Amino acid sequence: MKYLLVALQIVVLIAVSPFITGLIKKIKNFIRLRKGPGVFQPYYDLAKLAGKEEVISRDTSWIFAFAPYAVIGSVTAALLLVPAFGPGISLNRAGDLIAMIFILAFGRFFMALAGLDAGSAFGGMGSSREMFISSLVEPVALLSVFAVSLNCGSTDAQAVASYGTFRFSTLVATGALFAVTIAETSRIPVDNRETHLELTMIHEAMVLEYSGRSLALIELASHIKQVLFFSVIAAVAVPFGNYAVKMLVIAAAVAALEVSMAKMRLFRVVDMMSFSFVLSVIAVVISAMGY
Amino acid sequence: MQLAGNFGDLSGDYLSLFFLFTILLISVPAAVYSTGYMMGEYGGKKKAVLWALLAAFVSSMALVVLTANAFVFLVAWELMSLLSYFLVVSDFKHEKSVKAGTIYIVMTHIGTAFMTAAFLVMFRYSGSFDFSALKEACSTMPPEIKNIVFLMLLAGFGTKAGLVPLHIWLPYAHPQAPSHISSIMSAVMIKTAVYGMLRFVFMILGIGAIWWGNLVLVLALVSCLAGIMYALTENDLKRLLAYSSVENIGIIMLGVGASMVFMKMGLPAVSLLALCAGLFHLINHAVFKGLLFLCAGSIYKATGTRNIEHLGGLIKKMPVTAAAFLAGSIAISGLPPFNGFVSEWLTLQALFTGAVNTGGSYKIFLCVCAALLALTGGLAAACFVKAFGVTFLAVPRSRAAERAGEVPLSMKAPMVFLAAAAVLLGVGAPSAIRCISAVADSVIAAPAGGITLSASLNTVIIASAIFTASAAAFYFMRPRRTTECNTWDCGYYKLGARTEYSATAFSKPLRIAFGFFLLPYSKTEKIRDSFYHVRSFKYEVFTTPVFRDYVYEPAVKLVFMAARQVKKIQPGSIHVYVAYIFATIVLLVIFMGRF
Known part of the structure; x- marks a missing residue:
């Protein structure tokens, strides 16, 4: 029964994931007093890409062809570990929150290699920046996960999700986790999905050579990754209240942040991540103090 | 013995x-x-x-x-x-x-x-x-x-x-x-x-x-x-x-x-x-x-x-x-x-x-x-x-x-x-x-019970989950038609090895972000045909090996300095050495007499 629920959860979350992206876009446009595309636009985009012919570079190797599958595989496997719909619904036998961070790194590793594979300077630049930012994000992600886990004494996502009492340290750690989410989902102020400007793009530069169905897979993987991080905040870090409502709140927060800030210079991201790191250390300190 | x-x-x-x-x-x-x-x-x-x-x-x-x-x-x-x-x-x-x-x-x-x-x-x-x-x-x-x-x-x-x-x-x-x-x-x-x-x-x-x-x-x-x-x-x-x-x-x-x-x-x-x-x-x-x-x-x-x-x-x-x-x-x-x-x-x-x-x-x-x-x-x-x-x-x-x-x-x-x-x-x-x-x-x-973990990890499940999802994606979303083409070159010309991203460039953001420890410096050299025309550029980046430059080299210098000081009492003249031997004997005699 549990496994059935887990399977159902993963199918629903994957199916819903493009909608969240569409929703964020809609909220952004609402704030900007624009009409904007409908919330289902990401689905249409995926369908369009799935029907398209693929153009691949002559210089690429099997790494380039394989990377989209590795990425989708890693985000799906990571999604299995998050108890989104209820504290008991995840494959906690397979791994914990630490394992989740490492599994996501697996997909990123191949994505960065694929960026280098075509021999274009854009791809290399994207890979370099992606690995740079992710190596700064990783300690923050881990420490904020530690901070939320310290209170219940286990890094198991289910144990953290079913830990009933509200602790102040969790709130602070959630702040750091939110910064991680912004960086990992390529959102402003770290990255900007909406532009293909050579000098600023990170994720988009890395996937510049992709087209057709491979691009559709990569896009879908980004949607899933977004749902994954939102769910970690909604279901694991703040395990109170209605899951769907919390997801909407997080989406709205991300959208509000995106319209209210400009993209940072690459090396300002270091400051942002240092700040988040300090925030997560503070969370641990507060937890050590017993709050 | x-x-x-x-x-x-x-x-x-x-x-x-x-x-x-x-x-x-x-x-x-x-x-x-x-x-x-x-x-x-x-x-x-x-x-x-x-x-x-x-x-x-x-x-x-x-x-x-x-x-x-x-x-x-x-x-x-x-x-x-x-x-x-x-x-x-x-x-x-x-x-x-x-x-x-x-x-x-x-x-x-x-x-x-x-x-x-x-x-x-x-x-x-x-x-x-x-x-x-x-x-x-x-x-x-x-x-x-x-x-x-x-x-x-x-x-x-x-x-x-x-x-x-x-x-x-x-x-x-x-x-x-x-x-x-x-x-x-x-x-x-x-x-x-x-x-x-x-x-x-x-x-x-x-x-x-x-x-x-x-x-x-x-x-x-x-x-x-x-x-x-x-x-x-x-x-x-x-x-x-x-x-x-x-x-x-x-x-x-x-x-x-x-x-x-x-x-x-x-x-x-x-x-x-x-x-x-x-x-x-x-x-x-x-x-x-x-x-x-x-x-x-x-x-x-x-x-x-x-x-x-x-x-x-x-x-x-x-x-x-x-x-x-x-x-x-x-x-x-x-x-x-x-x-x-x-x-x-x-x-x-x-x-x-x-x-x-x-x-x-x-x-x-x-x-x-x-x-x-x-x-x-x-x-x-x-x-x-x-x-x-x-x-x-x-x-x-x-x-x-x-x-x-x-x-x-x-x-x-x-x-x-x-x-x-x-x-x-x-x-x-x-x-x-x-x-x-x-x-x-x-x-x-070891205590009774051996190691206990706060959470479980099963790499077999993780591996099969990644594999299953990738395989499913491959089955449903395998590209049907593909065309081979050049790498996107912004419409200029065929890109070559010289326009690829290099290893030095790849690590540059990290070199800058961790500059406080790596202390990077670079050398630029212009090779000119004439005053007006630069034929080629040479650009090299180095990082400072902190431990070598600030710990070992001073230590080695110190050893050599000490050696040079010791050298002063070794002038190579037999008379001086005879004097050393004499002085040693005198010192020893005094030492033996005292203790």
Whole structure:
């Protein structure tokens, strides 16, 4: 029964994931007093890409062809570990929150290699920046996960999700986790999905050579990754209240942040991540103090 | 005269056997590999010498981990160091090899001097070099002497392990040796130092104070971060791997140090877990670093260069080497389902469980340790994306890389074997951990129930989940029609190797962000045809090796300065020497008369 629920959860979350992206876009446009595309636009985009012919570079190797599958595989496997719909619904036998961070790194590793594979300077630049930012994000992600886990004494996502009492340290750690989410989902102020400007793009530069169905897979993987991080905040870090409502709140927060800030210079991201790191250390300190 | 102990005694406990197994696991494939590697590289006589040295080297390592007598241990240790020195300088026609050998032999002897001193102090209390006698004697040793012995042992073994700041020899010696030797040195020889730590500090000396563990933890963290940052900026493939060994020794020592701390805190279960993590990372690092050095050797053999800026596109020319290197890179970056992931996860779990069970400042300290380990992991992934991506992907950057071909079977087979071992140790982690916990059990008196984890991990499920999802995606979303075309060139012209992203450029953001430690500087040179026309630009980036420039060079300068001062009293004139002798006799007579 549990496994059935887990399977159902993963199918629903994957199916819903493009909608969240569409929703964020809609909220952004609402704030900007624009009409904007409908919330289902990401689905249409995926369908369009799935029907398209693929153009691949002559210089690429099997790494380039394989990377989209590795990425989708890693985000799906990571999604299995998050108890989104209820504290008991995840494959906690397979791994914990630490394992989740490492599994996501697996997909990123191949994505960065694929960026280098075509021999274009854009791809290399994207890979370099992606690995740079992710190596700064990783300690923050881990420490904020530690901070939320310290209170219940286990890094198991289910144990953290079913830990009933509200602790102040969790709130602070959630702040750091939110910064991680912004960086990992390529959102402003770290990255900007909406532009293909050579000098600023990170994720988009890395996937510049992709087209057709491979691009559709990569896009879908980004949607899933977004749902994954939102769910970690909604279901694991703040395990109170209605899951769907919390997801909407997080989406709205991300959208509000995106319209209210400009993209940072690459090396300002270091400051942002240092700040988040300090925030997560503070969370641990507060937890050590017993709050 | 009575012998100080039984020199022939061997210790056959799990710890010794575990290290013997690790040594053989790497040495045998490396030896097979060397048959192909040495072909065409060296002449017949030199080959024979190298074979003999290799056999003696591996035997001396085996003796180091098997003997049960400290004196024999020291002799075997010295043999191991000397034999590896000869192997490092086996390309003695290169000036670099000789320099590397010199740095190596000086550093290793400084380490041996510390160890000898430590053993002699222990011997004063025991009167025998037998491990059992030493252990008995150490229980009656006063704590301050224990502290001194520990510091000497740490300095001695730390030098061999390559703990920062004693790592200085490692990036010189490891790359300069023939690749199968680099592989053995980096994968197993530096691990004998971990064996020494476990044998002499854990089992014989006994952990005296909690600051011992703290010291090891801090040194380990510094090693992790410094090692990986230097590796990131390095473009010489074998030096990159050598620096990454410094990082991985740091991760191993993180487990060992955490184990020491937890033991003194009265948390034997967590201590056992931390030691298991350290030992598991030890064998994992042996496997993937051995593998990566063999791959680097294949690349060198095929292209004649170790500079990754001159490589590229090798995945099409050397598919097996590329796959093996990729496996090693994934494993060393700590990505599931490979073995490096499991041991890093275990280390993090140990730190977490420790943090849960302690309070106050230790909780914060351990969490920050874990976060810095995560930073190391992230940087390692970046480093190996660079190493693999620039070496194997895109377009060849030189003629040598264009003409490269796959290496012979005798070199491919050992690489494939070690790559398979990396997967097997990852997927079969539960069984491996069971064996290793028995080893850790023999080192520290384990509590009932063995290791307990706060969460579970199953690499088989993770691997099959990733595989199933990828396969489903492939089944439904496989491209139907594809067209081959040039890489997007903004409509200018056909891009070539010169417009590719280079390794130096790849690591630039990190060089800037960690500039406070790496202290990068660059040199620009304009080559002009005339005053008005610049024909070409030369741009070089360097990082400052802080430890070399600010620790070792001043030390060396000091030694030379002292030598010059001593030289002043040695003018070479016989009259002065006669005067010295006379003065000495007078002094002695006064001395004898007084006392």
